[in-house]
Amino acid sequence: AQSVSQHNHHVILSEAASLELGCNYSYGGTVNLFWYVQYPGQHLQLLLKYFSGDPLVKGIKGFEAEFIKSKFSFNLRKPSVQWSDTAEYFCAVNGGFNKFYFGSGTKLNVKP
Amino acid sequence: DAGVIQSPRHEVTEMGQEVTLRCKPISGHNSLFWYRQTMMRGLELLIYFNNNVPIDDSGMPEDRFSAKMPNASFSTLKIQPSEPRDSAVYFCASSTGTGGSEAFFGQGTRLTVV
Numbered sequence: 001a002q003s004v005s006q007h008n009h010h011v012i013l014s015e016a017a018s019l020e021l022g023c024n025y026s027y028g029g030t031v032n033l034f035w036y037v038q039y040p041g042q043h044l045q046l047l048l049k050y051f052s053g054d055p056l057v058k059g060i061k062g063f064e065a066e067f068i069k070s071k072f073s074f075n076l077r078k079p080s081v082q083w084s085d086t087a088e089y090f091c092a093v094n095g096g097f098n099k100f101y102f103g104s105g106t107k108l109n110v111k112p
Numbered sequence: 113d114a115g116v117i118q119s120p121r122h123e124v125t126e127m128g129q130e131v132t133l134r135c136k137p138i139s140g141h142n143s144l145f146w147y148r149q150t151m152m153r154g155l156e157l158l159i160y161f162n163n164n165v166p167i168d169d170s171g172m173p174e175d176r177f178s179a180k181m182p183n184a185s186f187s188t189l190k191i192q193p194s195e196p197r198d199s200a201v202y203f204c205a206s207s208t209g210t211g212g213s214e215a216f217f218g219q220g221t222r223l224t225v226v
Contacts, residue, residue: 034214034215036217042219043203043217043219043220044155045217046214049212051212052212090155094215098207098209098213099157099160099167099168100157100207101157102147102154102155102157103154104154105154
């Protein structure tokens with residue numbers, strides 16, 4: 001079975017700090033990888049996705065993620081966070097059968 | 113495009129009552145997912161449909177939960193009888209089902225069972 005692990009459950013940063021959120025998945029086949037963001041009281045929205053090609057993927061709002069196949073990882077990064085990035089971030093994998101598996105989420109709190 | 117539409121947005125009901133949550137996926141999407149989100153358990157996949165057929169319902173908590181998709185534009189999630197531990201936000205999501213396609217989420221239904 002597929003699974004997704006997000007190592008950081010709660011991250012607190014000051015504005016302008018750099019961000020890296022870890023995501024590891026377990027699945028032996030071809031995968032599609034996603035990062036979603038959920039702002040307080042809202043639904044999940046797509047930040048970026050990896051389907052194929054360049055393993056460094058750029059998304060909205062200055063976020064990027066790098067797919068490292070050998071490490072089964074898809075870490076999310078942002079060079080300089082803003083207060084408005086305060087949200088919960090979910091990593092997801094979609095392998096066979098078009099079934100999406102989500103990690104447990106990382107709550108990011110950016111202090112102004 | 114209106115996106116995935118869920119109703120109601122909020123539902124408060126008494127324990128033992130039947131609750132029905134509704135979802136209209138994005139037109140043209142072949143896959144539909146029901147998720148439940150709680151503080152304790154995070155985001156859980158309850159059931160997944162492809163072309164209106166339930167493919168995997170292993171996440172449905174127990175027999176009190178049932179889901180249907182009578183056509184490509186409508187799905188329901190029913191809880192009967194409801195219990196306080198069912199209180200959560202229930203999300204519906206849809207996708208095209210093709211390689212690389214993401215899941216689009218609705219606004220969710222916040223269910224409170226008292």
